[in-house]
Amino acid sequence: MEFFIDTGDVEEIKTAAKWGLINGVTTNPSLIAKSGRKQADVIKEISEIIDGPISAEVIATDVDGMLKEASELAKIHDNVVIKLPLTEAGITVCKMLSDKGIKTNVTLCFSPNQALLAAKNGATYISPFIGRIDDIGHDGMALIEEIRTIYDNYGFQTQILAASVRHSTHVRDAAIVGADVATMPLNVIQKLFKHPLTDIGLETFLKDHQKSL
Numbered sequence: 593m594e595f596f597i598d599t600g601d602v603e604e605i606k607t608a609a610k611w612g613l614i615n616g617v618t619t620n621p622s623l624i625a626k627s628g629r630k631q632a633d634v635i636k637e638i639s640e641i642i643d644g645p646i647s648a649e650v651i652a653t654d655v656d657g658m659l660k661e662a663s664e665l666a667k668i669h670d671n672v673v674i675k676l677p678l679t680e681a682g683i684t685v686c687k688m689l690s691d692k693g694i695k696t697n698v699t700l701c702f703s704p705n706q707a708l709l710a711a712k713n714g715a716t717y718i719s720p721f722i723g724r725i726d727d728i729g730h731d732g733m734a735l736i737e738e739i740r741t742i743y744d745n746y747g748f749q750t751q752i753l754a755a756s757v758r759h760s761t762h763v764r765d766a767a768i769v770g771a772d773v774a775t776m777p778l779n780v781i782q783k784l785f786k787h788p789l790t791d792i793g794l795e796t797f798l799k800d801h802q803k804s805l
Contacts, residue, residue, distance in 0.1 A: 593767045596645070596775035598755070600624040602637050604778040609641050611781075616644035618697070618719075618755070618775040620675065621651060632668055639669040647697045647717075649675035650685075658685040666694055673697045673716060678706045683713055690714030697753065707739040711748035717773065722766070723756035732756070733765045740770040760784050 594615040597608045600623030608614045617638050624631045635648050646669065650661040658681060662674045673695040676682040686696050690713060697717040698710040702725060710718045720739060722732025739752055751772035757763060760783045766774050 593771060594773045595781065596647075596753070596773055597781065598623070598757075598775040598777050600627040600629075600634055601778075602627070602634065602641070605638055605641050608778055608781055613781070614642060614644070616646065616671075616773070616775075617642055618647040618675070618753075620647075620649045620699070632664075635665070635668045635672060639671055642671075644671060645673045645695065645697075645717075646671050647673045647675045647699075649699065650677075653677070653679070653681060655681045655684055658682065659688065662689055662694065675699050675719075678710065683709050686710060686715050687713035690716075699755065702735070704735065704738040704742055707750075707752075708742055711743060711746075711750040715750045717751050717753040719753045719755040719775075721756035722754055722762060723758040725756075726758070733762075733769060736766055736771050737769040760786075 595613050596616040596618050597605055597614050598618045600619045605617060624634055627634055631648060635646055638646050648665045650658045652658045652661050665672050665674055674689055675697045676686055678698050678700050686698055689696050695716040697719055698715045699719040701707050701718050701720045707718045720735050725732035725735060736752060736754055753773040753775055754766040754771040755775050757774055757776040757780055759780060763774050
């Protein structure tokens with residue numbers, strides 16, 4: 593499974609990059625807004641830190657507007673992946689960009705049928721929002737599993753990118769059911785290192801070492 597960091601904060605990306613675990617970055621308008629910077633400037637700086645896919649989202653909701661923004665975003669760096677909403681316009685643009693060899697990430701996916709549409713139109717990534725599904729009392733991980741089955745049934749190359757990841761259990765379960773990528777905020781990545789027995793064991797080893805001096 594690949595790990596993407598979900599943020600618009602360049603300093604967080606620098607921190608995660610030091611661990612050697614991060615394969616790519618996902619951003620969205622909300623995350624970029626928190627940085628107080630222009631999207632193009634943030635994407636350019638990210639491309640200097642991470643040599644991997646960088647999802648940058650369009651704001652327009654119509655086909656022509658999405659295409660215009662996608663063209664501008666794609667010029668920023670070869671690693672830019674155009675993030676599109678799972679709407680009629682978004683899926684239409686997905687097909688148009690895919691036919692041109694431009695990578696896409698279709699976002700805000702909440703059903704297997706939606707994921708099927710994205711795959712049929714050549715999306716590079718599909719982003720099911722598992723945390724938001726859990727929030728309304730449904731099973732986000734079941735959605736990942738269903739998409740995995742459908743994609744495997746038909747040999748779709750679209751990668752399943754588990755999004756809206758809230759905690760380390762989400763990461764574990766997404767890996768078990770076969771998500772290709774998990775994108776997560778810095779605090780979730782940090783929690784993957786943690787286990788109380790690791791802390792206790794290290795403390796014991798250090799105490800024993802001191803006794804031997």
